Amino acid sequence: MIGIDERIHTLLEIIDDFILHERSKEVMMILTYHYFGKKTDVATIKNMYVSPSTYYRIKEKIVNKLFNLCISKKLVPYELLLQDPILQENVCDCAG
Numbered sequence: 668m669i670g671i672d673e674r675i676h677t678l679l680e681i682i683d684d685f686i687l688h689e690r691s692k693e694v695m696m697i698l699t700y701h702y703f704g705k706k707t708d709v710a711t712i713k714n715m716y717v718s719p720s721t722y723y724r725i726k727e728k729i730v731n732k733l734f735n736l737c738i739s740k741k742l743v744p745y746e747l748l749l750q751d752p753i754l755q756e757n758v759c760d761c762a763g
Contacts, residue, residue, distance in 0.1 A: 674742055681736045693717065693725055701726070 689695060693715065700711040712722045737743050 677740050677742060678737065681733065681740060681742075685733060685736065691725075694729060697722070697726055697729060
């Protein structure tokens with residue numbers, strides 16, 4: 668069982684604030700079907716009648732915004748942010 672501590676309360680507060688301030692119907696549909704309804708990406712896309720690229724673009728923005736809100740509330744350790752590489756691999760041979 669997961670203990671409820673101050674971090675969990677802060678995360679729930681962030682999610683509540685996000686929902687209260689979000690006005691996009693599409694964002695709310697993704698939250699409803701995918702996150703709260705625990706539906707797959709494919710099922711959510713079918714329910715929304717959007718292209719997969721549109722869905723994944725919106726989903727990425729949701730995740731990024733929530734992550735930034737968590738950073739602003741100091742829920743993400745500084746060291747974790749430093750460890751996250753910008754690129755997973757080299758895309759060019761810059762050494763020569």
